[in-house]
Amino acid sequence: xxxxxxxxxxxxxxxxxxxxxxxxxxxxxxxxxxxxxxxxxxxxxxxxxxxxxxxxxxxxxxxxxxxxxxxxxxxxxxxxxxxxxxxxxxxxxxxxxxxxxxxxxxxxxxxxxxxxxxxxxxxxxxxxxxxxxxxxxxxxxxxxxxxxxxxxxxxxxxxxxxxxxxxxxxxxxxxxxxxxxxxxxxxxxxxxxxxxxxxxxxxxxxxxxxxxxxxxxxxxxxxxxxxxxxxxxxxxxxxxxxxx
Amino acid sequence: xxxxxxxxxxxxxxxxxxxxxxxxxxxxxxxxxxxxxxxxxxxxxxxxxxxxxxxxxxxxxxxxxxxxxxxxxxxxxxxxxxxxxxxxxxxxxxxxxxxxxxxxxxxxxxxxxxxxxxxxxxxxxxxxxxxxxxxxxxxxxxxxxxxxxxxxxxxxxxxxxxxxxxxxxxxxxxxxxxxxxxxxxxxxxxxxxxxxxxxxxxxxxxxxxxxxxxxxxxxxxxxxxxxxxxxxxxxxxxxxxxxxxxxxxxxxxxxxxxxxxxxxxx
Numbered sequence: 001x002x003x004x005x006x007x008x009x010x011x012x013x014x015x016x017x018x019x020x021x022x023x024x025x026x027x028x029x030x031x032x033x034x035x036x037x038x039x040x041x042x043x044x045x046x047x048x049x050x051x052x053x054x055x056x057x058x059x060x061x062x063x064x065x066x067x068x069x070x071x072x073x074x075x076x077x078x079x080x081x082x083x084x085x086x087x088x089x090x091x092x093x094x095x096x097x098x099x100x101x102x103x104x105x106x107x108x109x110x111x112x113x114x115x116x117x118x119x120x121x122x123x124x125x126x127x128x129x130x131x132x133x134x135x136x137x138x139x140x141x142x143x144x145x146x147x148x149x150x151x152x153x154x155x156x157x158x159x160x161x162x163x164x165x166x167x168x169x170x171x172x173x174x175x176x177x178x179x180x181x182x183x184x185x186x187x188x189x190x191x192x193x194x195x196x197x198x199x200x201x202x203x204x205x206x207x208x209x210x211x212x213x214x215x216x217x218x219x220x221x222x223x224x225x226x227x228x229x230x231x232x233x234x235x236x237x238x239x240x241x242x243x244x
Numbered sequence: 245x246x247x248x249x250x251x252x253x254x255x256x257x258x259x260x261x262x263x264x265x266x267x268x269x270x271x272x273x274x275x276x277x278x279x280x281x282x283x284x285x286x287x288x289x290x291x292x293x294x295x296x297x298x299x300x301x302x303x304x305x306x307x308x309x310x311x312x313x314x315x316x317x318x319x320x321x322x323x324x325x326x327x328x329x330x331x332x333x334x335x336x337x338x339x340x341x342x343x344x345x346x347x348x349x350x351x352x353x354x355x356x357x358x359x360x361x362x363x364x365x366x367x368x369x370x371x372x373x374x375x376x377x378x379x380x381x382x383x384x385x386x387x388x389x390x391x392x393x394x395x396x397x398x399x400x401x402x403x404x405x406x407x408x409x410x411x412x413x414x415x416x417x418x419x420x421x422x423x424x425x426x427x428x429x430x431x432x433x434x435x436x437x438x439x440x441x442x443x444x445x446x447x448x449x450x451x452x453x454x455x456x457x458x459x460x461x462x463x464x465x466x467x468x469x470x471x472x473x474x475x476x477x478x479x480x481x482x483x484x485x486x487x488x489x490x491x492x493x494x495x496x497x498x499x500x501x502x503x504x505x506x507x508x509x510x
Contacts, residue, residue, distance in 0.1 A: 053385055055302060071303055080391035090386030094404045096485075103400060104390035135485040149386075156390050 001028040004064065004160055004191055005050065005082075011058035012045055012215075019045045021215040023059070027160065027193060032186045034202035034223075035195045037212035038238060043195040044087075046212070047162045050193070051084045080108055083158035087165040089145040091137040097124065097148050098133035101155045109156065116155075123151040127181045143174030147181055154185075161185070163194040199242045203227050211235045247447055255452040263443050270439030271460050277428070277435065278421040281360035285421075286414060288361065289368020292319050294398065296369065297376045301394075319369070326366035332427035335359045339431040356433045360425060364417055371413045375406035408479050415472040419465045436460060 005027040012020035019042045027033060035043045048054040050061060052068065052075055060067045068078055091100050101120035105111045111119070124130040127147035137145055146166055153161055163182070167175040179201050186192055186205045196202055202209055202223060209226040211219045211234075219226060219235045230236050247258060260267070296316060300309045326334065339355050342348045350358065379402050387397040426437030440457040444450045 051389060053388065076388075076391040076393050078391075079389055084389040086382060086386065086389075088382050090380075090382040090389075092383060092386065092401050094401065094408070104387075104392060107396050107400065108391040131487045132485070133488045136481060139485055152390065 001030070003027070004029055004031075006062040006065075007046075007050070007059070008062065009059035010046070010049060010056055010061065012042070012049055012054060013057045019215050020049065020056075023215075023217060025210060025217060025220065027191060029191055030189050031208065032190075032192045032206045033194065033208045033210060034206040035193065035210045035212060036197070036199070036202055036238075037218075041212040042215040043212050044164050047084070047164050047193065047195050051079065051082055051162055053084075076108065080104070080156050081159045082162065083153035083156055083160070084162045084164065085146070085149050085153055085166050087168050089137070089142070089149045089169075091145055091149055091152070093137050095136075096133065097129060097135050097137075097140070100137070100148060101152045104152070104156050119155050119157075120151070123154040124148070126154070126184070127151045128177075141174060142170045143177045146170065146174075146178045150178075150181055150185070160191045160193065163192065163196070165195050165197065167196070167198060199227075199239070211238065213238070247449065252452060255449050256456050259443060259447070259449065259453055259456050263439070266439050266442070267436070267456070267460060270434060270436040271464060273434060274422060274425050274436040275464060277356050277360060277425045277433075278418060280357055281364050281425075282414065282418045282421050284357070284361035285364025285368045285417065288365025289370075289372045290403070292323065292365065292369035293372025293376060294403075295319060296373050323366045323369050326363050327370070330427075331359065331363045331424060332430055334363060335428055335431050338362075352431075352433050355431055356425070356428050356435075359428070360421060364421060367417060368414075371410050371417075372406065375410035375413075376402060378409050379405045408476075411472065411476050411479065415469060418468055418472070422465050422468065423461060 003026050007023055007025050010020055010023040011018070023042075023046060035046065037043050045054060049056045056069055059069075061069055063073070063078060063082070066073055068075075091097075092103065095103060098117070098120055101124060102113075102116040105116035105119060106113065121130055121133070124133060127150050129144060129147050129151060132140065132144065132148070137148070140148065150161075150166075166182070167178050170178065175198070179198065182192070182194070182201070183205055194202075194206070204223075206223055208220065209223045210217055211226060211230075211232075213234050219230060219232045226235065227239065230239060245254075247255060250258060295312075296319060298312065300312055304312075335355070338359055339350060342350055342355075383401050383405065384397045387401045388394075392400070425433070425435050428435060429438040429441065432438075436457060440453055444453040447453065
């Protein structure tokens with residue numbers, strides 16, 4: 001299978017605080033990987049390093065074999081290929097729903113207005129938000145905002161989508177609508193890397209689960225193995241807190 | 245009836261009848277200087293504020309970093325000096341300094357516009373810096389994450405929101421400028437305050453002339469503050485929005501359909 005991303009010996013320190021210590025893993029085309037772990041284990045930082053929102057302190061991140069950290073790769077071009085969905089949505093407050101989805105297509109991909117609009121409508125329909133194209137972000141609920149944010153990311157035709165705790169800032173009754181959209185995406189073959197606290201989602205949707213602790217990958221494997229028969233004691237302890 | 249025999253309202257009326265034209269002209273000059281200089285001040289402020297909030301890119305070399313640092317120091321000095329000294333003295337300093345040091349005799353208009361713009365720019369620079377910092381960092385992360393460059397991010401996402409946030413402060417500056425152009429009378433700019441001084445000097449009716457001029461100043465500033473409030477409302481856009489009619493295009497993807505009843509995708 002085609003390897004899209006490979007993370008090698010990735011390190012990240014904030015001052016003297018080691019957040020990521022020697023992370024190694026690969027993302028293949030069509031992979032749906034859930035990254036689980038307690039707060040502070042470095043999950044979000046890992047995702048932010050992959051999207052270059054944080055500068056990794058050491059190691060390599062290979063995108064189709066090319067190291068994105070050595071300065072030879074155009075950062076902005078790379079980011080159009082590796083989209084990101086944030087915990088806090090980060091929709092542009094000064095733009096309508098439609099304009100949020102069109103802006104990147106117009107300014108970065110230089111698509112025509114017609115094409116950008118058509119693409120936006122297509123993906124807004126996919127997330128069930130096509131009726132809200134004239135709304136401003138402040139007029140939407142959290143779940144609606146997150147669905148628009150997913151449509152915005154999809155409209156750039158990314159190869160990989162990174163989700164940074166996409167449902168953590170939502171009211172419980174809105175979590176479902178966002179997870180539903182993500183399930184559809186996973187089913188459609190999108191390559192996804194999801195940092196999540198939704199264990200049911202991680203178990204049912206992902207092809208692989210990565211459990212992180214203290215900036216390291218403690219255990220990695222198919223969901224039935226991680227959830228059914230975890231090898232590491234730490235993984236067992238972590239998961240037992242969810243089954244209650 | 246001589247002016248000495250008149251009562252208060254009659255004197256005010258007399259001033260309006262005889263000096264109405266000069267007052268209108270003075271008011272127009274005041275407004276023109278205030279509006280032009282507030283706009284120019286905004287331009288200066290945005291330029292300075294933008295540079296002040298620019299962090300060097302990690303790939304930038306020593307030369308570029310050093311250059312940015314030097315520019316920032318110069319701009320900080322500009323802001324501090326022009327915020328920290330009276331505009332009346334700045335007017336005298338620039339107007340007479342230009343002629344004494346460089347032999348340039350600035351005309352009334354160019355001197356007035358130069359001084360007030362530079363002064364407003366110094367205040368606006370700090371306002372814009374605050375406006376940019378007030379925009380949630382998530383906004384620029386959202387823009388960077390879809391591949392927008394720093395310039396595009398600033399232009400289409402951060403600055404429009406910063407501008408909206410600092411609109412009340414821009415209004416403040418306009419109102420301050422309407423009143424503070426009166427210090428330009430020191431270099432002979434014939435604006436509203438200068439007109440007041442001429443009238444009161446000619447008629448020896450300080451109280452009445454001051455009353456009339458104050459009313460004019462208040463009408464100007466009050467009108468401006470109301471207009472700016474309307475502009476802010478326009479910028480916010482309507483408080484409600486129309487649901488778009490279901491587009492046939494919307495269902496071509498075939499992956500999901502919208503369920504009206506449950507409001508989710510199934």
